[in-house]
Amino acid sequence: YPQAFIYDLDGVITDTAEFHFFAWKKLADGLGVSIDRQFNEQLKGISRMDSLEQILKLNSSLVRFTKEEKVNLANQKNVYYLELIESINSTNILPGIECLLKKNKELNIKVALGSASKNAVQVLNQLGLTKYFDFIVDASKVKKGKPNPETFTTAADHLGIPYSSCIGIEDAAAGIEAINEANMFSVGVGTIEHLSHADYLVGDTSKLVFEEIVKRYKE
């Protein structure tokens, strides 16, 4: 058996990836650039500031912003995001997730969160899922975000589990890269187009079945 499951938050446990997209879209619209879902794929899993930089790169007239102005823009995006997540609760847990968490606990498998979000603790609390987690890694605990493996290795190190005995679950290309770099088994939630580097890929979270994941891990 694997000894630890490390879950990404946005896009795996709950559909906040959508809310991040809406919030960035609103900010970008205000700056006169439009972003679509295709572009948004590269923002998934990366930090707030790095995401902003990607958007500003879209238009040469946007490189003029000072550091301070960029911080203000990033804060503004977070204000939009916080409005969107205000009302989330346990009904926003994606299908299959709580079942998988329960299975982990039943079998004494350690559970950690590996999120790039500064809002991770709040979101997990609102979902009522904090009780399942032995350790939470969010933006405050790592120096190098995804695709660097630090988010995942920090979780495993704290739990005292060898990397090869960990399974990481991610919806972002940068996240799968991070899990692979950590020498863990990567489970992707999404399309082959974006996540072809996942060790095991499912189309959506309802297909995250414990026995099936473990079977692939053992192969």
Ligand code: B16
């Ligand atoms: P925040 P995850 C990531 O969370 C999101 O995928 C990414 O879109 C977002 O920019 C990042 O968190 C930072 O979030 O602005 O809330 O600090 O997928 O790693 O759980």
Ligand code: MG
């Ligand atoms: Mg994600």
